[in-house]
Amino acid sequence: MIGLPLRRAGRRGTFAAFALVFLVQAAPSIQIALDQSRRLASGRPVLLATATKDPRDLFRGEYSILSYEAGQPAGLAAAPDLAERQAGCDLAGGDCRLAAGTPVHVTLRPGPDGLHHAASIAVARPAGEGLVLRGTVQFGSLTRRGEGKPGACAHDLCFSGAIAYGIERWYGPQGVPANLDTLDRGRIRVRARVGEDGIAALDAILIDGEDFARTPRL
Incomplete structure (x- = not known):
């Protein structure tokens, strides 16, 4: 039974690692979209x-x-x-x-x-x-x-x-x-x-x- 929590913990760690990689890769695109939305909302x-x-x-x-x-x-x-x-x-x-x-x-x-x-x-x-x-x-x-x-x-x-x-x-x-x-x-x-x-x-x-x-x- 000890192995089950360990496997779950491993899966959570793997998911967290993938999520971190995704956020790092997506951050520039997200920032560009946010900047454009700000310009559309407040630009002249x-x-x-x-x-x-x-x-x-x-x-x-x-x-x-x-x-x-x-x-x-x-x-x-x-x-x-x-x-x-x-x-x-x-x-x-x-x-x-x-x-x-x-x-x-x-x-x-x-x-x-x-x-x-x-x-x-x-x-x-x-x-x-x-x-x-x-x-x-x-x-x-x-x-x-x-x-x-x-x-x-x-x-x-x-x-x-x-x-x-x-x-x-x-x-x-x-x-x-x-x-x-x-x-x-x-x-x-x-x-x-x-x-x-x-x-x-x-x-x-x-x-x-x-x-x-x-x-x-x-």
């Missing part, structure tokens, strides 16, 4: 113009790739620190390409159309109470006033390229992302919520100003 709302594409993920199903107006700026006012951080940047020679993966902060301004638009870009977060998105350069270059195509740069320094904000994918039920992709892009908007750290969470897809799909909360 922004409304963004977007276009969609409809690829598939073999493991997670159908999704739409969201291409944001604020993620593809041309002639955007740029801070000098963007050039200072780039090795081999030669503004005098007209060649200053930004390295992929460069972290940036993009200041948004509300427009008369009710949407938020990119107003300026910098490596360091600008001071003040403005609404700032944290992103990563995918590709891009810097030009000075009057350089490049006529009217391309109206500021002392300009950025043109592509920026990712971590809200470029929206997963939906089978067939829904494909249907979304057939709509006129002018009908589709994305409401995002931006935390104090500048990181955005996708809150909802809107069609004609009405919620079409919302991100689940914990």
Whole structure:
């Protein structure tokens, strides 16, 4: 009879060990989900113009790739620190390409159309109470006033390229992302919520100003 309690104790010990391993492995995913839920609950709302594409993920199903107006700026006012951080940047020679993966902060301004638009870009977060998105350069270059195509740069320094904000994918039920992709892009908007750290969470897809799909909360 002594062996039975020992076997039970052994099973409990094994279960506890597996549970600990699971918690250690799952902790990062749980933390990410909690952080996103906090941003959705308390982040500042922004409304963004977007276009969609409809690829598939073999493991997670159908999704739409969201291409944001604020993620593809041309002639955007740029801070000098963007050039200072780039090795081999030669503004005098007209060649200053930004390295992929460069972290940036993009200041948004509300427009008369009710949407938020990119107003300026910098490596360091600008001071003040403005609404700032944290992103990563995918590709891009810097030009000075009057350089490049006529009217391309109206500021002392300009950025043109592509920026990712971590809200470029929206997963939906089978067939829904494909249907979304057939709509006129002018009908589709994305409401995002931006935390104090500048990181955005996708809150909802809107069609004609009405919620079409919302991100689940914990």
